[in-house]
Amino acid sequence: MTERQANAGPAAGRVYLVGAGPGDPELLTLRAVRLLQQTEVIVYDHLVSSAVLDFVSPSAERIYAGKRRNEHTMRQEQINALLIKLALEGKHVVRLKGGDPFIFGRGGEELQALAAHGVAFEVVPGVTAASGVSSYAGIPLTHRDFAQSCLFVTGHLKDGTADLDWPSLVRPNQTVVVYMGLGGLADICRQMMAHGAAPDLPIAVVQDGSIASQRVVTGTLADIPERVAREGLRSPCLTIIGHVVSLHDTLAWFRPDRSSTAA
Numbered sequence: 001m002t003e004r005q006a007n008a009g010p011a012a013g014r015v016y017l018v019g020a021g022p023g024d025p026e027l028l029t030l031r032a033v034r035l036l037q038q039t040e041v042i043v044y045d046h047l048v049s050s051a052v053l054d055f056v057s058p059s060a061e062r063i064y065a066g067k068r069r070n071e072h073t074m075r076q077e078q079i080n081a082l083l084i085k086l087a088l089e090g091k092h093v094v095r096l097k098g099g100d101p102f103i104f105g106r107g108g109e110e111l112q113a114l115a116a117h118g119v120a121f122e123v124v125p126g127v128t129a130a131s132g133v134s135s136y137a138g139i140p141l142t143h144r145d146f147a148q149s150c151l152f153v154t155g156h157l158k159d160g161t162a163d164l165d166w167p168s169l170v171r172p173n174q175t176v177v178v179y180m181g182l183g184g185l186a187d188i189c190r191q192m193m194a195h196g197a198a199p200d201l202p203i204a205v206v207q208d209g210s211i212a213s214q215r216v217v218t219g220t221l222a223d224i225p226e227r228v229a230r231e232g233l234r235s236p237c238l239t240i241i242g243h244v245v246s247l248h249d250t251l252a253w254f255r256p257d258r259s260s261t262a263a
């Protein structure tokens with residue numbers, strides 16, 4: 001009998017791919033909280049906030065899978081192999097990822113690996129950064145006076161340049177949300193202007209959205225790289241581009257200095 005057959009049936013393990021949201025633990029789903037409290041092994045990424053990890057059962061085993069840019073604690077194949085191994089041992093495992101596991105989170109790839117090994121899994125969605133971070137920055141992504149569509153793109157650089165579909169990014173009446181874009185911010189702004197976007201198009205860069213260290217820097221395509229550098233923003237940062245950003249001035253509501261006070 002193979003190891004896989006031996007572990008099939010009621011005693012078989014299971015992997016829960018769970019979204020941890022952008023940071024504020026109040027944004028966890030009920031399902032996520034229940035699983036964090038009941039599951040024996042948690043494998044988590046660096047984007048998961050410490051306040052979210054406070055919900056993990058004290059008796060659970062915590063495994064840090066890392067994955068900061070340029071500093072991959074575990075390679076993706078190692079993470080996949082670990083999840084498969086734990087599940088085949090009969091364990092119930094929460095694979096905890098920042099935001100939503102299906103939005104730039106490689107959650108789909110992990111599930112493909114599990115499926116290939118016959119491991120059972122479930123997915124618990126989370127509040128993705130575009131949604132959670134923009135809410136906490138007071139920027140309604142599709143306020144109808146300004147935008148009829150919203151694009152989510154990754155600004156992750158390959159070979160030093162972001163390889164994006166620039167003509168689609170500069171369409172009018174649209175909001176563009178860039179994940180992982182801090183390193184490529186200057187390049188993104190330059191390319192958008194080169195493809196016809198107005199230099200005074202509003203843009204916001206939000207660091208640590210929804211937690212106490214949240215910072216919002218606003219500007220225009222022309223001046224934001226310099227402003228962000230001056231303010232010393234660091235990862236993780238979400239970039240929001242479009243006229244909706246102008247609403248931040250009146251709709252910003254989150255006071256990070258008071259975020260630890262429960263309502």
Ligand code: SAH
Nearest residue numbers: 022099100105128129179180208209237238
């Ligand atoms: N699956 C995640 C995204 C993973 S990619 C999600 O759905 O949100 C990682 C990128 O997400 C970061 O580089 C940053 O651009 C963004 N991000 C995630 N959490 C954030 C936060 N609290 N504040 C700002 N940006 C965040």
